[in-house]
Structure formats: structure tokens, C-alpha cells
Amino acid sequence: MSEVVLELSGLRKAFGALVVTDGIDLDLRRGECHALIGPNGAGKSTLIHQISGVLQPDAGRISFEGRDVTALSQSERAVAGLGRSFQITSILPEFTVLENVALAAQMRAGSSYRFLRPAAREAELNDKAMEALGIIGLARRADIVASTLSHGEKRLLELAIAIAGEPRALLLDEPMAGMGRAESATLTQTLLELKAAYPMLLIEHDMEAVFRMADRVSVLVAGAIVATGTPDEVRDDPQARAAYLGDDHVSAQ
Numbered sequence: 001m002s003e004v005v006l007e008l009s010g011l012r013k014a015f016g017a018l019v020v021t022d023g024i025d026l027d028l029r030r031g032e033c034h035a036l037i038g039p040n041g042a043g044k045s046t047l048i049h050q051i052s053g054v055l056q057p058d059a060g061r062i063s064f065e066g067r068d069v070t071a072l073s074q075s076e077r078a079v080a081g082l083g084r085s086f087q088i089t090s091i092l093p094e095f096t097v098l099e100n101v102a103l104a105a106q107m108r109a110g111s112s113y114r115f116l117r118p119a120a121r122e123a124e125l126n127d128k129a130m131e132a133l134g135i136i137g138l139a140r141r142a143d144i145v146a147s148t149l150s151h152g153e154k155r156l157l158e159l160a161i162a163i164a165g166e167p168r169a170l171l172l173d174e175p176m177a178g179m180g181r182a183e184s185a186t187l188t189q190t191l192l193e194l195k196a197a198y199p200m201l202l203i204e205h206d207m208e209a210v211f212r213m214a215d216r217v218s219v220l221v222a223g224a225i226v227a228t229g230t231p232d233e234v235r236d237d238p239q240a241r242a243a244y245l246g247d248d249h250v251s252a253q
């Protein structure tokens with residue numbers, strides 16, 4: 001079995017009397033895409049928020065690369081290597097694509113370029129940004145003002161921003177949201193090529209993308225995981241089918 005990168009044990013979160021995630025055990029392994037699916041309101045975003053540090057769990061433990069990160073802040077987790085592509089956009093619309101990504105590279109670099117002259121520092125950050133844009137196939141749009149990008153390109157830019165932070169795992173919260181079929185297929189292919197370098201935990205409603213990309217799928221229903229397995233195993237699991245996977249989803253594959 002490949003190395004576990006991220007491990008959740010017994011994660012629980014309640015908002016008042018509403019228990020939103022309860023006793024969640026889940027792991028993410030090197031080189032894989034682990035998809036988390038479930039009906040609206042199942043607790044998927046709340047779980048991702050607990051992993052990225054937006055929300056503090058009431059109980060349980062989050063371990064990343066063998067280190068307990070449960071008590072770390074959002075930015076400390078990002079520095080530790082947990083990258084996140086936001087469902088809510090993190091793009092600065094008035095800046096160019098390159099500037100948006102260079103800013104993320106600058107945040108990652110912190111003060112490590114302080115000995116470089118400003119021009120050299122800028123060149124270094126732009127190189128890093130171009131590298132991230134190249135990885136996700138957006139380099140030819142580098143000089144475009146971000147607000148003029150298509151919706152699909154904005155989602156790609158968010159991914160480039162996450163990658164410029166040099167993460168060692170990616171948390172992807174509905175990367176295909178609002179995309180057309182063609183854009184979604186292109187992003188699926190890009191992510192498939194990236195998962196060897198960036199193990200990814202993926203929340204996604206687009207079942208075609210999920211079943212193409214995921215090595216394992218976990219089904220979350222009412223805050224609890226009811227099934228985990230390969231896409232084929234989950235597709236055949238009666239509990240998963242009853243809970244979430246309508247026949248449309250299953251036969252679409």
C-alpha cells in the first residue's frame with residue numbers, strides 16, 4: 001500500500017445541536033485522487049474546512065505527513081504543504097493572471113528572497129508563476145487581466161495559485177463547479193496528470209469527472225462515511241447506491 005499523506009481520525013464537528021461530521025476516518029495516499037461524494041448538505045465542505053483549518057474540529061485528529069496539524073492555523077497548514085483550491089474565488093480581478101500567481105509564489109517564498117535585488121526577486125517570482133501556469137496549461141494567458149478570463153479559465157487560475165504555493169497535497173472543493181462539459185473534461189485531464197505530483201482530496205458533484213479521476217471514492221451521508229472503495233466497488237455498493245448514486249450516475253460510466 002502506498003504511503004499515507006493525510007490521515008483523519010474521529011473528526012467531529014457540530015454547529016449547535018446539528019452534528020455535521022461525526023467520527024470521520026479517512027486517508028489520502030501518495031499519488032492518488034480520493035474523491036468525497038455525497039448529497040447536498042452531507043458535510044463535505046465542512047470536512048474540507050476542518051482539514052484546511054478554516055474550522056476547528058470539536059474532536060478528532062488530522063495528521064499530515066506524519067505530523068499532527070489539528071491545532072495549526074490555516075496559514076500554518078498551508079506552509080506545512082496543504083494546498084487548497086477554493087470554492088469561493090481567491091482571484092484578484094484587476095491583476096493579470098501572472099501577477100495573481102506571482103503573488104501566491106511570493107507568499108510562499110516569504111522572506112527567502114530578501115537578499116535578491118528587487119528586479120531579480122521579481123524575475124524569480126515571475127519564473128515560479130510561469131512554471132505553475134505552464135503546469136496547468138494557462139501560460140499563454142499570463143498577461144491577460146484576470147477579470148476577463150472565462151469561468152473555466154478562472155478555475156484553472158485558482159489551481160495555478162494553489163500550485164504556486166508548492167503544496168504536497170491538494171484539497172479541491174468542487175473544481176468543476178459552473179463549468180461546461182468541454183471545460184470540465186479538460187480540467188479532468190489536467191488533474192489526472194497532476195495527481196502523481198499532488199495527491200488530491202476531491203469534492204465534486206460531476207460524477208463523470210469523479211469516476212474518471214478517483215482511485216478511491218468515499219461516500220458521505222449525513223456527516224458519516226457509509227462506503228469507501230475503488231470507483232467500481234462504490235458503484236456496486238448497495239448502501240452507496242441507495243444513499244447517493246442514482247442509476248443515472250452509475251450507468252453514465
Ligand SMILES: Nc1ncnc2c1ncn2[C@@H]1O[C@H](COP(=O)(O)OP(=O)(O)OP(=O)(O)O)[C@@H](O)[C@H]1O
Nearest residue numbers: 015016018020038039040041042043044045046047
Ligand atoms: N457555519 C455554519 N453554521 C451552521 N450550520 C452550518 C454551517 N456550515 C454548514 N452548516 C450546515 O452543515 C450542513 C453541512 O453543510 P456542508 O456545506 O458541509 O455540506 P456539503 O456536503 O458541502 O453540501 P453541498 O454539496 O451542498 O456543498 C448543512 O446542513 C449546513 O446548513
